[in-house]
Amino acid sequence: MELLGVLAVVLVVSVDRTALGISHPKPSCRYPPSQWCRSLEIAIECKVQKQCMELNAIKPNETVPPVSITLYYETLCPDCRIFISEQLFPTWLMLKDIMSVTLVPYGNAQEVQSPTSSFICQHGEPECKGNMIQACILHLTTNSLAFQIIYCMESSADVLSAAQPCLHLYAPSVSWSSVNSCVSGDLGFRLMHGNAVMTRALNPPHTHVPWVTFNGEYTEENEEKAMSSLFHLVCELYQASRCCNPPLSFEFLNSNQTSCLI
Template identity: 60%
Template sequence: MLHDIMDVKLVPYGNAQLPSGISPFTCQHGEPECHGNMIEACFLHSVGRYSAFPVIYCMESAANILDAAQPLSICLQLHVPSMMWDSVTSCVKGELGFKLMHENALKTKALSPAKTHVPWVTINGEYTDDFQDKAISSLFNLVCKMYKVSKPPACTGAQKKLDTRLY
């Protein structure tokens, strides 16, 4: 599998703004986007990134992505039927959700160069337009091409779609 040769991180934050004082985060597409980002952050925290990616991909592919709760419940049933929605809800409604979002804000603000759009893909901590274009087109092919040592079997087989490091 490609996860043996790459470390993929998803940072749900996008173009949100840090809160001032006790006000909530402000997101480019309003409160529903902030809520969805927090759900994703809490879900990543609860199950770990590799278990979370199929569910988050499913959520992000939903027709109404801004109503994150509806696709999440369906995606959980499909990909992690043993996962209880209550554990994600308590994170989203509690202090942990805000802590995770704040951590994602700091990671996003620390990008160099600063992001100018989302998704923002970095490879080995570096952003280039070429990396961005190739990763969005086929992260799988890009990773296999860039890998310098003996290619894993996944790189010689059929193409697969993988998620990227997104901000």
């Protein structure tokens, strides 16, 4: 497991968490998160010695398939943004060796036959654009890079304004013009249509977002666990001989969080 992202859960590059009502204490050391486990001295100074030691205990069992998580969401839904920022991305950073993530930006949108638009989105035209931008980013980059870019966008004060700088930060080799071409062309429409088909095929049908399936199945019990402690749920679902303990304690969502309903 890469150390670069694991201890960066508590910090975000170019992200305004205030807009999401999220706050974290600032680290009391002079090193960036990517350096926290580089040496014993740095770990002690940054007060993460125990976490760095525990990190080595989280090893995948190569004979056991990873936990497959699919998130059906929409880009401007506040609850989706919080779930991505506070549960899904931090858990993926720590447990990426035993879990796989598929992102489906569409949510409660609808396909329509209109001369001006092909989709209607719950949070208006900006969300339709955000959904398509992220669908194109998922298509044009690797899954790992796309997830980091989308996390960067969803954690920012303005999701759409953050798209270009987040792309340049995590995937500088991918031009913004290629994303624009995708969004404004037939490719973007085909990608969104594919997401619409996937979302409509859900069984049971989704009634809100974020809607999360585990290994292709949805249950209310797993959703409740995912909203409060996705890390522990992934460990519970991972069919290995030993479980894992969280190497970091991070702020979880409270249990009375609402969702974006259809």
